[in-house]
Amino acid sequence: MQRIGFLVYPGFQMMSLAAASAFEFANLALKLTNYEVCIVSGSGGPVMSSLGTAIHTEAMGTQRFDTLLIAGAVGVPEVDASVIDIIRAAPSTSRRVAAICTGAFLLAQAGLLDGRRATTHWMLARQLKQQYGAVTVEEDRIFIIDGDIWTSAGMSAGVDLALAMVERDLGSEVARTVAQHLVVYHRRTGGQSQFSALLELEPKSxxxxxxxxxxxxxxxxxxxxxxxxxxxxxxxxxxxxxxxxxxxxxxxxxxxxxxxxxxxxxxxxxxxxxxxxxxxxxxxxxxxxxxxxxxxxxxxxxxxxxxxxxxxxxxxxxxxxxxx
The missing domain is CATH 1.10.10.60 (Homeodomain-like)
Incomplete structure (x- = not known):
């Protein structure tokens, strides 16, 4: 069984959790529990989302996960130093560490993106590039896999990222079945450009x-x-x-x-x-x-x-x- 940890924090964007459905439907497709999904936070208990709705979480503590997924936020997330410490230590206990949307800023803050390729929501990609010069930011990608670190674009791209994980773990047929259950018309590959990334250049003059x-x-x-x-x-x-x-x-x-x-x-x-x-x-x-x-x-x-x-x-x- 593979344990999937979703790391959330105050102000996280609820849509980040949509990616969990890919693992849920993979279990249904296989008719067995291949994935165990757990929502975690730094200290556990209820955590308020940007929507104003709280979600119950378990304390991260010493839990070990095959995959740790970091939720995104509406803007650049701000978290306690203890959460950054958790993220920084994650590669030593998890096979892969991933961030959805602006969760990439937390990976960068923890130093896990130094010397790596990464993406995030196109509206904030330039800011990520400016703040963290050691990161190669590719703002026109749906998701990027660089070794054991995965990053995705805007919130809905987290589903694409999760489907890619399912495909990597269980094969293309299972991933295709999951996509059909989720009514995902086109399971996008990581190389596809983000929608409107170019058309929304919005030059100042x-x-x-x-x-x-x-x-x-x-x-x-x-x-x-x-x-x-x-x-x-x-x-x-x-x-x-x-x-x-x-x-x-x-x-x-x-x-x-x-x-x-x-x-x-x-x-x-x-x-x-x-x-x-x-x-x-x-x-x-x-x-x-x-x-x-x-x-x-x-x-x-x-x-x-x-x-x-x-x-x-x-x-x-x-x-x-x-x-x-």
Whole structure:
């Protein structure tokens, strides 16, 4: 039996606990108790969530868990030093330690992310990067596994992370069954970009916003720095410096992500050949688009299209069975 500990603290976000359902339904799928889930805190007793509802917890004490999952909060969590001590010691007693959403800040505070790759909610990813320079923050990932440390993006991504744990422990068939029970339409892989991570860049100046708007409307163009700078009414050097300062990305990286997102939508919503899609969104050829997809999603365009087609077929089968 594998013991799963959910570590909560005052102000934790209740949705973090949704990830526990993946372990519950894995037990149901197997018809045996493979996972034992326990909600713990530093001192035990009732712990108030950000919702204003308290949840009963057991004291962490000397308990040992196969997996320790740290809950996230609405903002950057603030906890007692004793909780950080618990997290810092966790790798010595647990096979894997994970954080959901902003729980990554607690892992970083405990020093467990130093020299590692990690992710968190896209709205706070830049802050994590600024506060903890030893952490390689990848803000466009759903979840990241770096050795025995796991981190996920926003709260719902905690379910993706838990499903990945189930798959790692029990295999893809069990994970697929759990996803169906949870009515998760698309069990996302860790490499997929966070929704709206790019579209919500929110640059401070109208000039940079104008350049982004221009880029979205002219994906088939070359979209050189000179072209974007002209749309922003800045010199190329001024534009590059301002763009990176305001968005945290280079113009070339942002343009590539716009093209990748547009291509992904076209693959999901049309039957166009990949060569045509590559041309329509501004990639010179399908090979360049393939490399961009691997960088952004960890999958090739062909693999993503096959998966989308499979999901569509499953949805059609489910609809037909309900009609029958």
């Amino acid at each position: 109208d000039r940079i916003q104008n350049a982004l708007t221009y880029a979205r409307s002219h994906l088939r163009s070359a979209l050189t720095v000179e072209e974007l700078a002209a749309a922003a009414h800045l010199s190329p050097r001024q534009f590059s410096r301002a763009f990176t300062a305001e968005t945290g990305q280079s113009p070339a990286k942002a343009v590539e992500q716009l093209r990748v997102e547009a291509a992904r939508l076209m693959m999901e919503q049309t039957q166009h050949r990949i060569e045509i899609i590559a041309r329509e969104v501004g990639f010179a050829d399908r090979e360049r688009m393939r490399r961009a997809f691997l960088r952004s999603f960890g999958q090739s365009p062909q693999a993503m299209r096959r998966h989308a087609l499979g999901q569509h077929a499953n949805a059609m089968d489910n609809d037909m069975s309900r009609v029958a």
